[in-house]
């Protein structure tokens with residue numbers, strides 16, 4: 001029974017990853033694109049610490065991150081990206097490189 005449930009969860013997860021991948025080519029800096037559902041709008045004032053030649057994003061969409069440590073594919077949610085770039089002031093050219101469990105493991109070391 002629980003094995004069946006796990007299989008369902010994996011299936012749902014892979015469908016979700018496929019959907020996120022399908023929109024990953026979207027240019028979030030393009031002024032003519034309408035943010036898709038699930039997008040989180042960016043606040044340009046909070047992104048002004050970036051000194052970049054490329055445009056700043058107008059919105060964030062969920063992204064797939066392949067963990068550099070274990071190879072797991074994980075979704076980096078739009079809301080978490082907003083936090084990283086606008087609250088933690090991460091550089092716009094940086095992105096998540098580790099999955100959640102590897103980040104946890106690293107933190108505990």
Ligand SMILES: [Zn+2]
Pocket residue numbers: 067068069070071072098099100101102103
């Ligand atoms: Zn990992």
